[in-house]
Amino acid sequence: MTLRTNVAFPPPLPAGKQPDPRTARRTFIRVLVWAIPGVVIALAVMAGYALAYPERMPEAVGELVEDLTGANPHPVHLVRPDTAPLSSVALLGRELFNDPSLSASGKQSCASCHSAQHAYGPPDDLSVQLGGPHMTDAGYRPPPSLTYLYRQAPFSIGPDAGDADVVVNLDQAAAAAQGVQRAVKTAGAAPAAPAMVPQGGLFWDGRADSLQRQAIGPLLNPVEMANRDVNEVVQKLSTGKYRDTFSKLFGPAIFDHPDLLASEAMFAIGRYQVEDPSFHEFSSKYDYWLEGRAHLTQAELRGLRLFNDKDKANCAGCHVSQVSRDGLPPLFTDQQYEALGAPRNKALPVNKDPKFYDMGVCGPFRHDIATQTQYCGMFLTPTLRNAAERHVFFHNGVYHDLKQVMNFYNLRNTSPEKIYPRDASGKVMKYDDIPAKYVANIDVADAPFDRKAGDQPAMTDAEMDDIIAFMKTLDDGYKAQ
Structure with missing residues (x-):
C-alpha cells in the first residue's frame, strides 16, 4: 500500500465550488452555542472551588496544568554534584576497579559485578x-548498584549517631531503642524517626561505613574475588603495573607498609566512585521533569501520584521522592532498614541448607549487633534510581522483574498464597525465609502492608503498570528537550 503524503488539509474544493458563507456562519454559531455553556460551567466550578478551598486553589491549578500538559507546574533547581577532571588518585581507582588480575581467578574485577553499562x-x-x-x-x-552512594551516611542507630565526632556503641544504641514502637513510614512525610531502626552503611547489611571499606570486601570474599588475605592483594599491587603509580602518588616507602598500601588502593577506588559523574548522573526523565525540562505521559503521572499516595502504593514512604530543602535531588531511599519478609529463593545454593537464614543486620556476615534480634531480617532500602535497568531484586534475588516486585507488595498480606509456597499439607508457608521467632520484626504497619488476608489489594493491575511506567522515568540517560 502506498501512503499519500501530499494531501492538503482541508482538501481543496472541486473546481467551481465555493464555500457558502451562510453555512459557515451557522456552523460557527452552533459551535459557540455548544461550547459556551461548558466553559461557563467549568469557570463556575473553579470559582466555587476557589471560594470553598482558597488554600488549595494554587495546587488545583497546578494539577490541572500537570494533567493537561504533563509538565511540572512547580519546577525547581536541582543541585547536582560538581564535575571536574578526575584526580590522579581517582584515575588510579578507575584502573583498579576494572582490573580482573586482582582476583584469584584472574577473571573478575569490581566492574564484573558492577557494570557501568548497567x-x-x-x-x-x-x-x-x-x-x-x-x-x-x-x-x-x-550485588547492589554502586550508584548514588556519595551521600550515604555511615551505619548508625539513633539520631545522634551520624555525628562523626560522637563515638557510639551500636549495641547500647540498639538496646536503648528496644521495645520502642517503630514509626510508621508515610509517603509525603519526613522520614520515620531513625532512633527506631538502623540507617546508613553499605552492603545489604550496612557493615561497611565507607566506600573505601566496602571496596576491600569483595577482594577477600571467598566466593567473589577470593584473595586469601590482604597480603595477597598487596602482593598483586606491589609487583604489578601499579608500582610506579603508587610510588609517585604516595612515595616509595608505601611498599614498606602493606596495610597502608592496601588502604590507599581502596581509597583510590572510593575516590573514583565519588569523583566520576557516571556514579551519580541525575540525568533521568524525572530529574528533568522536576526542573521543568521534560513532560511526563499520563501513565507516568498516574504512577507518580500512586507512588506518593500514602494510602495506596506508599512507595515514597521508604523511597523518598521529594527534593531536599537545599535543592539536592531525591535519592529514592530513606537509607533505613526494613524487614519485608521476601519469600525464600530456593535457587540459591546456600539455601539448600534448611537451617541457613540470611538475617541481614544481625548476621551472618556482620556480627557486631547480632545480639540485637529486633533487627533480624532487616536489609538496607536501596535506591530506586535505575531500578528498571536491574533484572534481580531484593537481598536474595528472588524476583527478576518489577511486576513481580509490585505483586509482592500488593499481595503479600491480602493473598499470601500467591506469594509463598505451600507445605506438604497444603498450608501457606508465609514468611518462609525468616525463623518464626523473628516474624514480629516484619513490617505490617506501613501501607500497603497494613492490609489483611482477604482485604482488597491496595492496587489494581493497571495501577501497578502505571507505577512501573513512572519508575522507568528514574533511569539515567534521558535526553531532555
Whole structure:
C-alpha cells in the first residue's frame, strides 16, 4: 500500500465550488452555542472551588496544568554534584576497579559485578553472581548498584549517631531503642524517626561505613574475588603495573607498609566512585521533569501520584521522592532498614541448607549487633534510581522483574498464597525465609502492608503498570528537550 503524503488539509474544493458563507456562519454559531455553556460551567466550578478551598486553589491549578500538559507546574533547581577532571588518585581507582588480575581467578574485577553499562549493578539476571578461584562459586546476595552512594551516611542507630565526632556503641544504641514502637513510614512525610531502626552503611547489611571499606570486601570474599588475605592483594599491587603509580602518588616507602598500601588502593577506588559523574548522573526523565525540562505521559503521572499516595502504593514512604530543602535531588531511599519478609529463593545454593537464614543486620556476615534480634531480617532500602535497568531484586534475588516486585507488595498480606509456597499439607508457608521467632520484626504497619488476608489489594493491575511506567522515568540517560 502506498501512503499519500501530499494531501492538503482541508482538501481543496472541486473546481467551481465555493464555500457558502451562510453555512459557515451557522456552523460557527452552533459551535459557540455548544461550547459556551461548558466553559461557563467549568469557570463556575473553579470559582466555587476557589471560594470553598482558597488554600488549595494554587495546587488545583497546578494539577490541572500537570494533567493537561504533563509538565511540572512547580519546577525547581536541582543541585547536582560538581564535575571536574578526575584526580590522579581517582584515575588510579578507575584502573583498579576494572582490573580482573586482582582476583584469584584472574577473571573478575569490581566492574564484573558492577557494570557501568548497567548502572553499576549486575550485568545479567542471575540471582547471585559466580566467583571464587575458578569462577564456579555462587555468591550469597545479588550485588547492589554502586550508584548514588556519595551521600550515604555511615551505619548508625539513633539520631545522634551520624555525628562523626560522637563515638557510639551500636549495641547500647540498639538496646536503648528496644521495645520502642517503630514509626510508621508515610509517603509525603519526613522520614520515620531513625532512633527506631538502623540507617546508613553499605552492603545489604550496612557493615561497611565507607566506600573505601566496602571496596576491600569483595577482594577477600571467598566466593567473589577470593584473595586469601590482604597480603595477597598487596602482593598483586606491589609487583604489578601499579608500582610506579603508587610510588609517585604516595612515595616509595608505601611498599614498606602493606596495610597502608592496601588502604590507599581502596581509597583510590572510593575516590573514583565519588569523583566520576557516571556514579551519580541525575540525568533521568524525572530529574528533568522536576526542573521543568521534560513532560511526563499520563501513565507516568498516574504512577507518580500512586507512588506518593500514602494510602495506596506508599512507595515514597521508604523511597523518598521529594527534593531536599537545599535543592539536592531525591535519592529514592530513606537509607533505613526494613524487614519485608521476601519469600525464600530456593535457587540459591546456600539455601539448600534448611537451617541457613540470611538475617541481614544481625548476621551472618556482620556480627557486631547480632545480639540485637529486633533487627533480624532487616536489609538496607536501596535506591530506586535505575531500578528498571536491574533484572534481580531484593537481598536474595528472588524476583527478576518489577511486576513481580509490585505483586509482592500488593499481595503479600491480602493473598499470601500467591506469594509463598505451600507445605506438604497444603498450608501457606508465609514468611518462609525468616525463623518464626523473628516474624514480629516484619513490617505490617506501613501501607500497603497494613492490609489483611482477604482485604482488597491496595492496587489494581493497571495501577501497578502505571507505577512501573513512572519508575522507568528514574533511569539515567534521558535526553531532555
